[in-house]
Amino acid sequence: MKHIVISFLGKDKPGIVDTLAKVIKQHHGNWQTSSMRKLSGFFAGILEVSVDNEHGDALVAALKDIEGLQVSTAISEPELEKEETIRLDLTANDRTGIITEISSVIHAQGGNLVKLVSTQGNAPHFGQKLFKATATVAISGDEHIESLVNALEDIANDLIVDVIVS
Incomplete structure (x- = not known):
């Protein structure tokens, strides 16, 4: 097979x-x-x-x-073992290079980006472009997760990170 x-x-x-x-x-x-x-x-x-x-x-x-x-x-060949992952829901004002910034931080913090789905739309009542993404990241240990979230939030003051541990 x-x-x-x-x-x-x-x-x-x-x-x-x-x-x-x-x-x-x-x-x-x-x-x-x-x-x-x-x-x-x-x-x-x-x-x-x-x-x-x-x-x-x-x-x-x-x-x-x-x-x-x-x-x-x-x-x-089919993979035998599943990686442990977390899901990150990311929201920010859209700008050039935001995916580069996010992926670089995930890599620098020892994470492996295994899935990324992103969209762009208008922010309600403001008309400004809004970036939204859901990222699935393989990363080990609670201390690494906390470091990753802190590093992502340090990218910009408008970046909101919600973490769902699976």
Whole structure:
């Protein structure tokens, strides 16, 4: 058994997910986890599929032959142990470089950023752009979590950090 991590990008149109799902099923793959989104007229995503070794190469070839999609794949063995993680909900006034600042602090504090979902919108009643993100970070020990939160809050006085320990 192997796992195939698939990333794709194509002009948004109906049926992209259905096409991917049918190709995966046809080649005996099992859709594990995914994240997909429409962005500026494109549809992009990443997903993980498990498949028996004997069907892996044919599945990869079929995915790369889907018309209108740029597909990239990587094959790996499934991970056996789960990392302990925390979730950080971050809110701040939006500005250039905010992701760089946040990711640099997480790295410097010994954290491993395993998932990041960010959005931008208008702050209610102010009209100013607001940055919101949910970050999943693997980090060990309560003292490291506290140091990480303090370092993130030191980025700017408008950055709010909520921690959810899982």
